[in-house]
Amino acid sequence: MKISGGCHCGAIAYEAEIxxxxxxxxxxxxxxxxxxxxxxxxxxxxxxxFKLLAGEPKIYxxxxxxxxxxxxxxxxxxxxxxxxxxxxxxxxxxxxxxxxRQRAQLPPQIQFWCRSALEWTMxxxxxxxxxxxxx
Numbered sequence: 001m002k003i004s005g006g007c008h009c010g011a012i013a014y015e016a017e018i019x020x021x022x023x024x025x026x027x028x029x030x031x032x033x034x035x036x037x038x039x040x041x042x043x044x045x046x047x048x049x050f051k052l053l054a055g056e057p058k059i060y061x062x063x064x065x066x067x068x069x070x071x072x073x074x075x076x077x078x079x080x081x082x083x084x085x086x087x088x089x090x091x092x093x094x095x096x097x098x099x100x101r102q103r104a105q106l107p108p109q110i111q112f113w114c115r116s117a118l119e120w121t122m123x124x125x126x127x128x129x130x131x132x133x134x135x
Contacts, residue, residue: 003043004053005100007075012057012082016095017049023097025108027117030062034072035081038121041097041108042084050083050093057082 001020006013023043031040057073064070069087074080083093097106111117 001102001105003095003100003102003106005095005102006054007078007080007082007099009075009078009080010054011077012055012075012080013053014082014095014099015051015053016045016093018043018045018095020106021109023106023108025111026113027111027115027121028065028113029116030064031113032116032118034062035096038118039111040081041106042094043097043100043106044092045083045095047091047093050095061087 002015002017004013004015020043023041025039025041027039032038034040055075058076060072060074061069062072071085071087071090073082073084075082080099081096082099083095085093097103100106114122
């Protein structure tokens, strides 16, 4: 499936070829902190299927629990996280699903790092829903 997207301010744009069956939620504490949320939703794109169309993301390198270093890319203007990848010769880019125009067509198929999940994220059905925020 071909997707396209970018950051909130429009400075960064990309297109990618992805497998919608590989969309995942990550509950690791790094994803919680780096996203500013309870989890992050990602979809991998192979190197040959990922293309930056505009802008150059700012890079932050984080070291995971395993010691593996990963590039975290984001817009230096608006702060939108775009993707993560290995630091050396990346073969796969983990695109942040919220940046894709087709995000409504990309429901998660699996959840990782559930041992770090905030308990309430696994039970959101009973939480009151409001269609939009009017204040």
